[in-house]
Amino acid sequence: MSSISSASRWGRHVTGAALAILFLSPLLWSGWASLRTDTGFGLENYDRLFTSDNGIRLQHVLNSVAVSALTVVGTLVVATLGGYAFGRFTFPGRDLLFLVTLAILMVPYATILIALYVLLGWIGLQDSLIGLSLVLIMFQLPFSIFMMRNSFEAIPKELEESAYVDGCNSFSALLRILLPAVRPGLITVGLFAFLTSWSEFFAPLILLNSTDRFTTTLAVVNMRTASHGSIDYAALEAGVVFMAVPCLLLFAFMQRSYVRGFISGALKG
């Protein structure tokens, strides 16, 4: 009996270790490659990443932080209100509206970017970080509204009704009672928005036009310097590691809520 359970424990460890190696190896390899130099190991590649002609500047990092922050906040606001409405109220056209939100997923990303670029021009937001964030928020909406709708639906009706009895209206009930209840969902949506906006490459490429507004991802990809696509791999790996660190830290701190957010709503009776 005990031998079976210890065997199954071993099995679990081995499988877990194998999966960890599988998923971690590219990252570990990047870390290793980023430290390797012609003469051994050192920080030369990182030095080149930050000091070469077209390397990363502080400005690029600040831009990335600004875009990510705007995207996360914007996504949370819209997804909370949207998810609340879809999950808690019945109104004419609700299902159609939800379908339209999901339809964002059905349009090929690259083709719609140009139209969005023209549109941003009309409202004076071409080559601006705010414009870029608006576009990123829009592409976050299908997933985040879907997530938040499920989160709100999973909350028992009684919780809300008791709030009404205590004199809340629908908005203050949301703020005081429901928001704490959907916290795992909010963290999942926020983290997802951060990870996507932090590493997004194509939208900044098309929507930004001046070097001092570039995000870090663009700057890192620009490290490919020599002709015929020749890549400075070592510096590129250093850039990859530099970009991955904030994501890993955030994920490590929030993974408990992140996982809980995904299963909330899935267990709804």
Next chain:
Amino acid sequence: MKRNLAGRTTSLLAAALLVAGLSACADDKAADATSVAGVDDGATLTLWTRAATESVTKAYAEAYNKTHKNQVQVTAYPGEEYPAKLASAAGAKALPDLFASDVVFSAQFASEGLWQDLTARFDASGFKGKVAPAHVAAGTWEGKTYALPHTIDMSVMLYNKDLYTRAGLDPEKGPTSLTEYAEHARKIDALGGDINGTYFGGNCGGCVEFTFWPSVWAAGGNVIDDKGRNAKVDSKEMADVFALYRKLYDDGVAAPGSKDEAGPTWLGALQNGKIGIAPGPSVWLGIIEKAGVKMGVAPITGLTGGESTFVGGDAIGISATTAKGNQAWDFIKWTMSDEAQIEIIAKNTGVPFRTDLAENKYSSADPRIVMINKLMAKGKTPYARNFNASFNDPQSPWLATVRGALFGDAGKALTDGNIAISKSLQQS
């Protein structure tokens, strides 16, 4: 990932062309106020280029900004995605005042009306006939000049002097024919160990154009006709060149990595000092020597002699939608001056695009540089409107032809490839 990006780029281009089609007759609005002399009145000019040549463009801009009221701001984009960026900006009518691009795109951009007609300004500039003829030809569409040279990157034979000495060859004498090149490569390969005779980008359409075509041109052949409408890939000249490189690979003289080299590790392979002689970009001479490898330079030759080069690099033009054409022209005109070409380009061991400046106070110190500079006038830049899709794109019929000619059924690949490339060239 790469395929994904290529797919995205293609759909982006298609969408951009759709949008651009709606606004194709928007140019000529500034035509009545055109000044052939250029205007320096303190305008801010935006200039886009690709990251590979960014440093040169920035050096131009810095020097120009110091001595002029106009201020040029340079933005560089990753080379692979740059065409998509230009296409989307053109579609949104948000092109910068000036943009440089890989010279092989010139005919395409000119035909799509993205650049202003520079004919009158160029005629009056005093530089006509003095700047890289291959680039000027590439920037001409239906008899009008739309783009002028900006930076030069040419293909030459780069050889490792130490390995030449070790193999008993004269390190001061590069090969004078392609056959001799193969002999040299074989002798060096015979040194054994991890030393290889030669190297090439066998999975990179752009690399093969850049390094093989000069041998075809030197032998008097051509790869596409002058109008860029028909391929001549199945010519004897082209087949001979492919056969020579193929044999080098089959015999193990070319490093095994040559078969899958798609570009990214090409420079690294030459930098590590284990390759005897290989055709490559002239701009790498300095980069390779910085890694501590002593290099010799020779022209790329035909099978039995003659010499030529692929004149690559970037061309620059004034975008069709800008209202600051006169100021933009002031910058372009200045880049053609002795000051810019000698003090910025030649001083940093670049190739001046002025043919009359091949010998200058900086190049005279290094006979290799004079040789490279002089080679420019003999070189060619291929001219075709649909060049990128036909030759440079990873999905191009040219790359399929190259793969077949080097590693598959050569005869069939060249015959079929010629039909496929011609078809692609005629697509508009």
